Amino acid sequence: MELLRLIEAEWIEVPEVYRNGWVDRIAGMPLIKLKTYLDRDHFVDLDIFIAESEFQNSLVSRRILAEFDDRRIWIVTAEDLILLKLIANRPRDQIDVSDLLFVQGQLDEPYMRKWAASLEITDRLNTALTRN
Numbered sequence: 001m002e003l004l005r006l007i008e009a010e011w012i013e014v015p016e017v018y019r020n021g022w023v024d025r026i027a028g029m030p031l032i033k034l035k036t037y038l039d040r041d042h043f044v045d046l047d048i049f050i051a052e053s054e055f056q057n058s059l060v061s062r063r064i065l066a067e068f069d070d071r072r073i074w075i076v077t078a079e080d081l082i083l084l085k086l087i088a089n090r091p092r093d094q095i096d097v098s099d100l101l102f103v104q105g106q107l108d109e110p111y112m113r114k115w116a117a118s119l120e121i122t123d124r125l126n127t128a129l130t131r132n
Contacts, residue, residue, distance in 0.1 A: 004032075012036045012046065023050065027087045038069055055083070055115055078104045079112050086116070086124040094128075101132040 004014045013035040023030045026047075034046040051060050059080040066075050076084070082100050085093040101107075109129075116125040 007034065007048075026084075027089070029053075029056070029084075029087070044068075049084075055119060058115070059084075077108075079108050082107075082128070083112060083115050083119065083121070083125075086121045086128065087119060089121075089124060097128045098131060101128060 004019055008014050015033070015035075018032045018034075024033055025031070030050040030052065032048045032050070034048060035043050036046060037043045049056060049059075051057050059076055062077050062080060063074045064077060065072055078100055082097050085097045085100070112125060113122070116122045
């Protein structure tokens with residue numbers, strides 16, 4: 001896959017299983033899990049979602065260009081990351097949502113509520129917002 005060759009050219013590790021065509025899924029959303037090293041002992045996990053839905057297309061259109069270790073990389077907004085975490089809704093995702101709500105400050109709550117309704121996760125969003 002050409003995308004994976006381009007990713008590896010940026011010193012991002014692509015596990016063999018993905019190079020062989022396998023795609024992971026979280027709550028039905030296809031993604032590829034990658035790793036990039038900051039130095040010999042420190043790395044960052046990267047999840048690359050393959051946009052297939054209206055929500056994912058919205059997420060891509062709202063992405064933010066960030067500077068990271070002398071690299072520029074596109075990242076999702078806090079609102080979209082919270083929604084992705086609420087969709088997956090694993091125990092670790094619930095903790096991440098709490099942490100994000102605690103540190104992010106002002107969020108676009110109407111945007112999150114609109115998508116939560118469309119994604120049928122309004123109850124999860126309400127619970128998360130009430131806890132914080």
